[in-house]
Amino acid sequence: MDSTLAAATAPIFTEDPYSPAHLADPYGLFERMRDAGPVVLLKEHDVLAVTRFDECKEVLEDYRTFISGAGAGPRNLHREPSWRAQGIMESDPPIHTQMRHAIAGVISPRGVRSLRAGFEEYATELVDELLERGEFDLVKDLSEVFPLRAFGDAVGIPREGRAENLLALGAANFSTFGPDTPLAREHFSAGAGTNDWAMANTARERLRPGSLGAQIWDYADRGEITTDQAPLLVRAMLSAGLDTTIFSLGATLLALVRHPGQYAKVHENPKLVKFAIDEAFRYESPFQSFYRTTSQAAEIGGMAIPADTKVAVFVGAANRDERRWGPTANEYDIARAAGGHLAFGMGIHQCVGQPLSRLEMDVLITELARRVKSIELTAEPEQFMHTTLRGWKSIPVRVAAA
Numbered sequence: 001m002d003s004t005l006a007a008a009t010a011p012i013f014t015e016d017p018y019s020p021a022h023l024a025d026p027y028g029l030f031e032r033m034r035d036a037g038p039v040v041l042l043k044e045h046d047v048l049a050v051t052r053f054d055e056c057k058e059v060l061e062d063y064r065t066f067i068s069g070a071g072a073g074p075r076n077l078h079r080e081p082s083w084r085a086q087g088i089m090e091s092d093p094p095i096h097t098q099m100r101h102a103i104a105g106v107i108s109p110r111g112v113r114s115l116r117a118g119f120e121e122y123a124t125e126l127v128d129e130l131l132e133r134g135e136f137d138l139v140k141d142l143s144e145v146f147p148l149r150a151f152g153d154a155v156g157i158p159r160e161g162r163a164e165n166l167l168a169l170g171a172a173n174f175s176t177f178g179p180d181t182p183l184a185r186e187h188f189s190a191g192a193g194t195n196d197w198a199m200a201n202t203a204r205e206r207l208r209p210g211s212l213g214a215q216i217w218d219y220a221d222r223g224e225i226t227t228d229q230a231p232l233l234v235r236a237m238l239s240a241g242l243d244t245t246i247f248s249l250g251a252t253l254l255a256l257v258r259h260p261g262q263y264a265k266v267h268e269n270p271k272l273v274k275f276a277i278d279e280a281f282r283y284e285s286p287f288q289s290f291y292r293t294t295s296q297a298a299e300i301g302g303m304a305i306p307a308d309t310k311v312a313v314f315v316g317a318a319n320r321d322e323r324r325w326g327p328t329a330n331e332y333d334i335a336r337a338a339g340g341h342l343a344f345g346m347g348i349h350q351c352v353g354q355p356l357s358r359l360e361m362d363v364l365i366t367e368l369a370r371r372v373k374s375i376e377l378t379a380e381p382e383q384f385m386h387t388t389l390r391g392w393k394s395i396p397v398r399v400a401a402a
Contacts, residue, residue: 009303009304010037010039010040010041010048010303011036011037011039011040011041012040012041012043013032013033013036013040013041013042013043013049014043014044015029015032015033015044016042016044016045017029017030017033017042017049017289017314018044018045018178018179018181018183018387020183020385023183023385023386023387023390024383024385026288026316026317026390027320027330030051030314030316030317030320031320033049033051033314033317034051034052034317034321034323037301038050038052038054038055038300038301038302038303039055039300039301039303039305039311042312045074045179047074047179047310047311047312048305048309048310048311048312049289049311049312049313049314050300050301050311050312050313050314050318051314051317051318051321052301052317052318052321052323053318053319053321053323053324053325053342054323054324055300055301055318056313056314056315056317056318056342057318057342057346058300059292059300059311059313060292060313060315060342060345060346060347060349060350061346061347062298062347063092063093063347063348063349064295065294065295065296065298066292066293066294066295066298066311067092067292067293067294067295068089068090068091068092068096068292068293068349069086069090069091069092069095069096069293070293070310071086071090071291071293072089072090072176072177072290072291072292073176073177073178073290073291074178074179074180074291074310074312075176076293076308076310077090078293078308085228085232086232087099087232087233087235087236088100088103088232088233088236088352089236089349093348096348096349097348098224098225098229099225099229099232099233100348100352101224102216102219102224102225102229102233103216103233103236103237103352103353104352105215105219106212106215106216106219106237107212107237107352107353107355107356109355111212111215112355112356112359115154115356115359116359116363118150118153118154119150119359119360119363119364120363120367122146122149122150123146123150123363123364123366123367124367126142126145126146126364127367127368127371127372130142130399131371131372131399131401134398134399135378135396135397135398135399136396136397136399137394137395137396137397138250138253138254138257138392138395138396138397139246139250139392139393139394139395140394142249142253142364142368143245143246143247143249143250143253144163144167144246146249146360146364147241147242147245147246147249147360148162148163148166148167148242149162150360151238151241151242151245151356151360152166152238152242153208153211154211154212154241154356155207155211155212155213155234155237155238155241156207156208156209156210156211156212156213156214157201157202157206157207157213157234157238158201158206161197161201165193165194165197165198166194166198166238166242167242167246168187168190168191168194169191169194169195169197169198170239170242170243170389171187171190171191171386171389172187172188172190172191172192172194172195173191173239174187174243174287174386174388174389175187175188175191175386175387175388176188177289177290177291177387177388178289178387178388179387181387183385183386183387184387187386187387198231198235198238199231199235202230202231202234202235202238203231204217204230207234212234212237213234213237216230216233216234216237217230217234236353237353237356239353240351240352240353240354240356240357241353241356241357241360243286243389244286244287244351244357245356245357245360245361246391247286247384247389247390247391247392248277248280248281248284248286248343248357248361249360249361249364249365250391250392250395251280251283251284251286251390251391251392252276252277252280252361252365253365253368253375253395254284254381254392254395255276255279255280255283255284255332256276256375257375257376257377257395257397258332258377259332260374260376262276262332262333262334263369263374263375265334266334266365266369267369267370267372267373267374267402270366270369270370272334273362273365273366273369274358274362275334275335275336275338276334276365277358277361277362277365278338278339278341279332279333279334279336279338280332281319281338281341281343281344282319282320282325282336282338282341282343283319283320283332284390285315285316285319285341285342285343285390286343286389286390286391287315287316287343287345287388287389287390288314288315288316288317288388288389288390289312289313289314289315289316289388290312290313290315290388291310291311291312291313292310292311292313293308293309293310293311294306294307294308294309294311295307295308315342315343315345316390318342319341319342319343370402371401371402372399372400372401372402373400373401373402374399374400375397375398375399376397376398376399377395377396377397378396378397378398379396381394381395381396382394382395
């Protein structure tokens with residue numbers, strides 16, 4: 001860790017949140033971390049961590065003190081080079097401001113609304129097919145398939161190679177947002193070559209004219225972003241509409257399957273889908289943690305932290321903090337006012353692509369809820385193990401049509 005002063009004052013926490021056992025079931029550990037103090041020192045990794053809602057929100061909102069440009073992982077990218085070009089998630093103003101302006105211009109309310117009809121058409125087609133089968137996998141046949149086709153088409157990248165490259169690329173990218181563990185190295189190794197595929201297929205000539213990706217390049221043509229930034233922003237948009245969306249679709253559907261009373265309410269009134277989605281973002285945050293770096297001496301929860309210190313922000317823990325969400329924080333309840341959760345971050349780095357993710361999820365789950373009376377597991381779900389992301393690899397189910 002960068003600071004002996006912080007290490008001397010922070011409670012030492014000996015359990016490892018990145019161990020396989022805790023990644024599989026983190027929430028008891030998160031409660032113990034929150035109870036240990038507003039800031040704790042993770043002994044296994046020699047890094048400071050925040051897990052309570054207020055402190056996590058404070059760090060995320062204060063982008064001047066807790067910067068992103070030194071990397072969203074434990075490595076300090078001001079001292080050592082990144083394996084790939086740094087995109088919008090790992091940049092600070094003014095570069096971040098420039099890039100965010102471009103991507104926000106493409107992901108405008110009008111632009112997002114224009115995608116709904118196409119998404120709905122494919123959702124109907126996909127649910128038709130799955131209802132005919134009766135038994136299928138909510139992940140492999142639904143939550144992965146829909147974004148890869150619907151959103152991939154919207155961005156304008158070629159269809160060939162999407163599944164085998166983009167899923168592995170996301171897992172490899174986000175493996176660097178946590179410590180260097182065997183699991184992280186496994187994902188990084190599995191993604192070898194996918195970055196080259198992504199860079200090649202987000203180039204201007206590979207994108208469908210008029211697509212979201214092509215519109216990003218229009219900003220480069222006008223000189224509002226550089227030609228080096230354009231493919232990085234197309235990739236960032238893909239990440240927003242694919243990686244977190246796939247995991248959040250699976251998490252929302254599994255929560256509804258495991259809470260049939262909640263699903264019955266959504267089936268009876270599909271307008272409740274948006275509340276089911278927001279509660280799932282809180283309940284099973286697709287991003288569990290990432291890092292910030294202090295640009296100057298700072299204070300969190302009354303503890304002094306020197307400049308140039310890495311701080312792990314566990315948003316998955318913050319979104320279950322009973323100090324913010326009350327005694328039912330560990331329960332899934334679509335009646336909860338879940339707005340304000342930290343699953344999309346907060347402040348200037350709040351995920352600019354979240355309207356895309358919400359649209360995909362709303363369209364697909366609404367179609368499913370409208371036409372499916374009941375969903376039940378046919379086997380235990382298989383978790384997707386990752387140091388930063390939380391999601392599911394397989395959720396086998398049987399459905400009954402309405």
